[in-house]
Each structure stands twice: as structure tokens, then as C-alpha cells.
Amino acid sequence: xxxVRFRIDGIEIEAPPGTMVLEAALDHGIFxxxxxxHRALSVAGNCRMCMVEVRLPGRxxxxxxxxxxxxxxxxxxxxxxxxxxTTPLVTEARKGVLEFxxxxxxxxxxxxxxxxxxxxxxxxxxxxxxxSRFREDKLIKHTKDFGPEVRFYGNRCINCTRxxxxxxxxxxxxxxxxxxxxxxxxxxxxxxxxxxxxxxxNVVDICPVGALVSRDMLHRVRVWHLERTxxxxxxxxxxxxxxxxxxxxxxxxxxxxxxxxxxxxxxxxFGRLGYKHIHAPQRLLEHRWQxxxxxxxxxxxxxxxxxxxxxxxxxxxxxxxxxLASAWLTNEELWLFRRxxxxxxxxxxxxxxxxxxxxxxxxxxxxxxxxxxxxRERGRLLEDGATFMIAADRNPNRTGAERILGEQAxxxxxxxxxxxxxxxxxxxxxxxxxxxxxxxPPEPLAQALAxxxxxxxxxxxxxxxxxxxxxxxxxxxxxxxxxxxxxxxxRTQRLEMARPTPGQARTELEVLHALGTQxxxxxxxxxxxxxxxxxxxxxxxxxxxxxxxxxxxAPEWSPHMAAQPRRLPVLSPAALVxxxxxxxx
Amino acid sequence: MPxxxxxxxxxxxxxxxxxxxxxGIFGIDGFDVEIDDPPRAPAPTSAxxxxxxxxxxRAAGAxxxxxxxxxxxxxxFGCPTVVNNVVTIAYLPYIFGGFGRGGDAEAxxxxxxxxxxxxxxxxxxxxxxxxxRAPGVYELPLGxxxxxxxxxxxxxxxxWKAVIPGGSSAKILRLPESLDVSMDFEGxxxxxxxxxSAGVIVMDETVCVVDAxxxxxxxxxxxxxxxxxxxxxxxxxAEKIVARIEKGQGRMEDLDTLLGLADRAIGKTICVFAxxxxxxxxxxxxxxxxxxxxxxxxxxxxxxxxPRAAAGERAVGAGAH
Numbered sequence: 020x021x022x023v024r025f026r027i028d029g030i031e032i033e034a035p036p037g038t039m040v041l042e043a044a045l046d047h048g049i050f051x052x053x054x055x056x057h058r059a060l061s062v063a064g065n066c067r068m069c070m071v072e073v074r075l076p077g078r079x080x081x082x083x084x085x086x087x088x089x090x091x092x093x094x095x096x097x098x099x100x101x102x103x104x105t106t107p108l109v110t111e112a113r114k115g116v117l118e119f120x121x122x123x124x125x126x127x128x129x130x131x132x133x134x135x136x137x138x139x140x141x142x143x144x145x146x147x148x149x150x151s152r153f154r155e156d157k158l159i160k161h162t163k164d165f166g167p168e169v170r171f172y173g174n175r176c177i178n179c180t181r182x183x184x185x186x187x188x189x190x191x192x193x194x195x196x197x198x199x200x201x202x203x204x205x206x207x208x209x210x211x212x213x214x215x216x217x218x219x220x221n222v223v224d225i226c227p228v229g230a231l232v233s234r235d236m237l238h239r240v241r242v243w244h245l246e247r248t249x250x251x252x253x254x255x256x257x258x259x260x261x262x263x264x265x266x267x268x269x270x271x272x273x274x275x276x277x278x279x280x281x282x283x284x285x286x287x288x289f290g291r292l293g294y295k296h297i298h299a300p301q302r303l304l305e306h307r308w309q310x311x312x313x314x315x316x317x318x319x320x321x322x323x324x325x326x327x328x329x330x331x332x333x334x335x336x337x338x339x340x341x342x343l344a345s346a347w348l349t350n351e352e353l354w355l356f357r358r359x360x361x362x363x364x365x366x367x368x369x370x371x372x373x374x375x376x377x378x379x380x381x382x383x384x385x386x387x388x389x390x391x392x393x394x395r396e397r398g399r400l401l402e403d404g405a406t407f408m409i410a411a412d413r414n415p416n417r418t419g420a421e422r423i424l425g426e427q428a429x430x431x432x433x434x435x436x437x438x439x440x441x442x443x444x445x446x447x448x449x450x451x452x453x454x455x456x457x458x459x460p461p462e463p464l465a466q467a468l469a470x471x472x473x474x475x476x477x478x479x480x481x482x483x484x485x486x487x488x489x490x491x492x493x494x495x496x497x498x499x500x501x502x503x504x505x506x507x508x509x510r511t512q513r514l515e516m517a518r519p520t521p522g523q524a525r526t527e528l529e530v531l532h533a534l535g536t537q538x539x540x541x542x543x544x545x546x547x548x549x550x551x552x553x554x555x556x557x558x559x560x561x562x563x564x565x566x567x568x569x570x571x572x573a574p575e576w577s578p579h580m581a582a583q584p585r586r587l588p589v590l591s592p593a594a595l596v597x598x599x600x601x602x603x604x
Numbered sequence: 605m606p607x608x609x610x611x612x613x614x615x616x617x618x619x620x621x622x623x624x625x626x627x628g629i630f631g632i633d634g635f636d637v638e639i640d641d642p643p644r645a646p647a648p649t650s651a652x653x654x655x656x657x658x659x660x661x662r663a664a665g666a667x668x669x670x671x672x673x674x675x676x677x678x679x680x681f682g683c684p685t686v687v688n689n690v691v692t693i694a695y696l697p698y699i700f701g702g703f704g705r706g707g708d709a710e711a712x713x714x715x716x717x718x719x720x721x722x723x724x725x726x727x728x729x730x731x732x733x734x735x736x737r738a739p740g741v742y743e744l745p746l747g748x749x750x751x752x753x754x755x756x757x758x759x760x761x762x763x764w765k766a767v768i769p770g771g772s773s774a775k776i777l778r779l780p781e782s783l784d785v786s787m788d789f790e791g792x793x794x795x796x797x798x799x800x801s802a803g804v805i806v807m808d809e810t811v812c813v814v815d816a817x818x819x820x821x822x823x824x825x826x827x828x829x830x831x832x833x834x835x836x837x838x839x840x841x842a843e844k845i846v847a848r849i850e851k852g853q854g855r856m857e858d859l860d861t862l863l864g865l866a867d868r869a870i871g872k873t874i875c876v877f878a879x880x881x882x883x884x885x886x887x888x889x890x891x892x893x894x895x896x897x898x899x900x901x902x903x904x905x906x907x908x909x910x911p912r913a914a915a916g917e918r919a920v921g922a923g924a925h
Contacts, residue, residue: 063831064832064874065667065831065832065833065874066832066833067832067833067834067872067873068833070872086871087870087871087872088871088872111868112868112872114868115834115865115867115868115869115872116833116834116868116872118865118868119833119834119836119837119838119841119865119868119869120833120837122837122841123837123840152857152861152864152865153841154845154855154858155841155844155845155848156844158840177833178830178831178833178836197830199830200828200829200830201825201826201827201828201829201830201836201839201840202825202828202830202836202837202839202840203830204830204836
């Protein structure tokens, strides 16, 4: 396709015809402030923030100065076009828009959760004025909970309609609408609706101001205290790229991280709220010995518990030992697991597919989950042609397990084989590496585990699984690990450690490494990175991957943020006085 | 149902009955022309603008489209769409169809050209309202002198003060200074305003210009569709400021604020609604600044206790009395 050549602020740019000026500018690191424009949504052109001066060559080929500014989001690039983003026409237009946006804004930043990541704050600081000429009463609009995850503060809303377009174009539910008109315009629920769509939390991300905020994190933390760790959401086989936001080692929220080939800009609410188990009161913080035949037992240190497990495995012998891995282990942990236990007397445990009946877009293997038909008709295409959907498989790394342990080891038949062997009394020792939140072992498995004389369970929380064990080891949640997951479409992605393991808890990597050492196997150094290197060399499905390559660096770090982290100019007190002096008191 | 709407629907029905509309009209196979009933649900005025109609017709919300293309290139359903006023369409058969002249198109064109001025030929239905004895719609040649037009509408017992010559968004003119203005496109442009919809609103000396502007701005604040920031916020802001001045609570800097917000709104929106509410602000302050200042100085409306009270506070711009 022929490219159009034009210039933005003197920089020569080539772009395919049909590109909008705003996209071209952002792609080339020229920041143009904008509110209503979002790359994944249709163009509305209503906020008027992205106005630039566009000069087109006239009949004589000379550039003619523009009489009025144009919005960059709805202006197509043209051959020979000259776009200017810093002329007085543009700066004055931006000041005007910001003045209009702020006249009815409550300026309640001190109690607003968006403060610190608010485009209204940032742009006012960078492009606006430090005074207001507005002397009238402000308009009052409603505040209400749109749904379980989203609260709406009408007074803060700038009516950009990103959220309305999201529910129309991405979620397909049309839950949100704009009602009234003129200055009374306000976002509201469509009649008779509750905004409980599984993708509802995304409107909080795309809201450029504090109008739509998360009820989950309401007034809990100030965003500038949050540390951001890039990671992967573990709650289904989609493997949405996310950021884990922590303060003082406490996870406060998960945010989607843009990856056009996996999740676009989005993630679902199941994933978004799927960090609660990390801080659950039932979380295992220490290792325990709870023998079946004796009343004694109790807390153990890590080394003691490992010695106990090694003893149990030695006693049981290779024939009497089975090991179960969960589809929540990282590829590196699975690799170490395979080195330790082989691929014969091992099986895979995993969370069952979604059972809820309510509509949401789900993708997945319909043979594995015949109850869940593919629902592709709703939702918008991501860049690679896939639709943003939640995977039916509620496990992050089933594919990785299949690649490392083999399809047979991961088949349900193998787990049945274990259950039968255990119930027949052939299993002397079972090692279960679960570390899955909300996992209820199916009844036969629970019975089988209870029938095995020595059952070792590595898990996150007290529950039926830990209850069936004789030795309980406190494991690590996914946010406490480094490693890689391979999603349902075969893409290997890296997760990073956002917080240390709590209490005595250890990562499965540490558990496996200590156990191997105790059993006298040559383990060698076991960093996730090193293990991943081994995996690349030894397992064909991982050939060609690199530790650096499996981490997707989002071009846009966070959906509400600009293309590049911007450094704000620091206004000197003198400049503030100058600005105020220009206004009316 | 409004009378105008009844007549429109009736005319459409009549045309169908006579075979002028529908499938294969005039017996030409495949020549289909359909006219839908116009939408009746209330819509903001901005939806009646050229860019507003097509989203409205496909029920996508009554807001003007931000498409950079003109509707004639890409309008309804992305197809080229011609959007015209009823006046234009109503005159077409007389001009190009030789309607009433035995189908002689040349005669129709010559007849059209025999009226009006060189650059603005033809007729125009002027809707004259306000302080004239016989308000109503007058079909007159373009280029008619404003003074003659007002006399034709019956004149008025008190001296005139101002006229809005082209619908409420046209810039106001002072009277009697502008009585000689030629009521056509060029003449009014020369006078710094526009012919617009040819809605002529006449005000006599009892009218408070601040109050009249407040009346207009109330309309605009109510009619803005609220899509673009400057118009959504600016209309309400301007209304509140002018209301305050009229109540005698104005400050001198309010006038600068009004002019400043007008500057910041004009040319910054999708449709021309921002211009529509800003031109009255700019022209009222430019031509009647002393009246605004009197409101602010005296902390009251000087006309409330003056001639206006005597005249019984007759409404301005209310159409037929």
C-alpha cells in the first residue's frame, strides 16, 4: 500500500492512508492530549482536547495557515500535510477546552481515587491554566453504583463516552448510555440494567478521569504509592497481560497491560478481582505435619518438613509414589517436577471449567467443555483476529503442562488411574503440588488422597485438599513467583514476582529443589531463568524462545496512560503568579 | 400534532396517491422515490444541522457526526446524502421544472432571476416576528430593504431598537441605523451578520437587550446536544452569567468572560452550534455594551422600571401574537 508522507511538528512521517493524525503522532512519540479517543474504540470526536493546527498545501503548493484548529483523532493524514501541535492556536484551544471541562468539575481530587493517574489533572497541569473565571453554581449530577465493580461519580464525568462505546463495541451489552442533553448530559445505566457484565471493570481503566472508579479499591490506597509489576493473569487460559499493583507487599489491584496479540487493552472481572486469595485469612503461612494414625504432629520448619517428605518418598519407593501437579504451576516448576518425578506416575489436577450460566464470551476447547459452545458473535476483534473472550479453561498453564509432562500425563485418564491405584492401596505416598485458589478436589480424588498413607500437599489455603494431607507445605501464589505460563493458544509469557511469599510459605520451585537435594538428586542452580533455558533446550515445543522474548513490553504501559510516560513541566511560583495575574481575581 | 407536521405528512400522502412518489414513478421502471415520515421525537436543535440529520435518521443518537467528510460525500449509512431545507426543495419545481409556466424551464429560471439582486436572485420567505403590527411569513424578493419589509409588516407604534435578521443565531443589528440594510446574503454579510434562516426578530425600545440575550442563551443551553465540550459547558455558563447580569448581580469582568468564552468556543466544535450561541453574545455586547454596563453599574435592569414595564412586558420573539 502506498504511504502518505506528511510532517508533524517538522518531523517527517510516513503512514498508510486512512491513519488519523492522532495515531500517527502517538506512534512517533509526539504527545497530543486526548480524552475521548481510544485506540480500541470508534472515534467520537467530542472531547475536543486533541485539537491541532493542520496546514494543507493550497493550489500553488504553499501551505496555508489554518483558520481554526482540527481534532487530530478525526483528521486523516494527507500527502504534504503539515501538523503543528504547539502553535498559539493550539495551546489556546487546549486552554479553552480545559477551562470548559473544569467549570462544572467538583475539583475533589483530595477524595478522588483517580488522583495521580488522572488525565484531567495531568492535562490541566501541563496544558491548562491555574485559575478559573467560573463564578456560578456548579451543575450537580448523580453518583451511583452501576454494578458490583463500578461506581459512577457524575460530577467528575467529562462525557467522553468511552465507557458507552466500550459497552457497545467491546462488551456488546450496551449497559451504559448517555442521557439528558447539553450541560446536563450524564452517563447512566440503560433502563432495567445492572452493569454486572464480566468485562465491566475495564470501563474504570478507560475512564480518563475519576468518574468511573473501582468499588473494590474505593478509597483504599493512593495510586502514587503503588508499585507496578508486569505479570500474567492466572485465572484462565487466555493469559491476559496484567500489572500487579502493590503497596508495602500488599496487592491492591490488577490492571490489564496492553498486548494486541493476547488481550488487547482488556481483562475480565474474574481475573481483576482474582487476587483476593493471596491475602485470604485461610492462607497457609506455615508447614504442618498431621499424621492420620496419631494425634501428635504440628508445625514444622521448612527443612524438617522436606526431610519428612523425602523420608516418605523413600519409604514408598518408586512404585508406590505418585505425584500430582496442578495446571497453575509455572513451566519452570513443571520442568523441575518432571526431573524429579518423571512422566509415568504423575497426573495433572486443574480447576474445572466455568460453570456459571450467565452470558459472557468464552473460548476454549469445546470437546473438553462440551457444555460451553463457542460464542464468537459478540465482542470486537483484537488485532490478530481473535475476540476478547474468557477461556473456558480456568487454569493458566494446562498447555505448558501438556508440553512438559506430555499429553498422556495430563489426560483425565491418568488421574483416574491414580485414583484407582490409590483406592486399591497401591499408592504409599502422593505428592500434590496444587497452589490453586478455590480448588475443590472432585469426590473420588479426595477419597483417594485420604486413602493414601502419606499425602503431601503444597497449597495456598486450608481446605479440603490440605485437610486430606498428612504433610502440608505452605506454597506460593502466582504473584509471588517468577516464571512462565503457556496460555491456551500456545503463547509462553512471563510472570514476575510482585511480593515475597508470606510467613513460612515457599515457592514450588524451592520445595522441589529442596526435596530433590534431600533425595540426593543432582539439582544444580535452579533460578527460573536457568530452568527456562533448560526447557528451551530439552522440550521441542519451547525451542527458540528466550527469557527476554517471552516478556511483552507494552507500547502503552497502561490503558489510561499516554503512549510515553510524560515528564510534566514544573511550574515555578513566579509562573503561577503570572498566570493568576492574567485572570479575574 | 403540529399543523406544519400535519400538512407535510398530508402532502407526502397526496404525492403518493398521484403517483409522484413510490415505486416506478411517472411510469419509469426502476425510478423509485420514497419519503419517510420525518422523525417526531424531540431532538436537540443541533440534530437538525446538516451533520446532525444522518445519525438521527439511522437512530444512532441525535448528535451531529464527527466525520471529517461532508454529508454530500459520506452521510446516511456512509452514502452520499443531500441535505436541504424545505424552502429550497419547495422552490425547485418553479425554477427548474417550469411549474406554472407550462413546463418551460427556461421561463422558470428567467422568472426566478427577475427577482432579487444580481448575486442573490429570487424570493425568500421571511418570517417576521416581534414588534411589528402584522407578524408572519412574507415572501419577498431577496435584497428588499429592511425598513420596507418592516413597514410591510405593519410598522410599530414605538421606535425600534434592534433586529436579529437571520434567525436567533445571527448577529444583532441596531435600529434605526440599519434600516437601509439590503436583506440578502451579501448585504447582510456586509453588515456583519447573516441571512441565515431569514427569521427576522424585531425589538423596540422597551426590550432589554440583556434580557433578550438571556432568553436566547436559555434556548441554546437547552438545545445543545452536549456532545462537544465547549458547547456543552459554554452554553450553560454563558446563560448563567447573563442571567446574573440581568438580575443586577453582574461584574464588569463578566463581559470579558463572556467574550472570552465565546472566543474559546467558536470553531472548536463538530457542528456550528458553538458559533450559533456565541454570535449573539459577541454582537449584543459589541453593539449594546452600554446597556450591559448600566445593568452592572445600577445593579438592576434599567428597563424593568422604565418603558418596558409600561408596555406590559410583551414577549420578544414569540412569533404570532
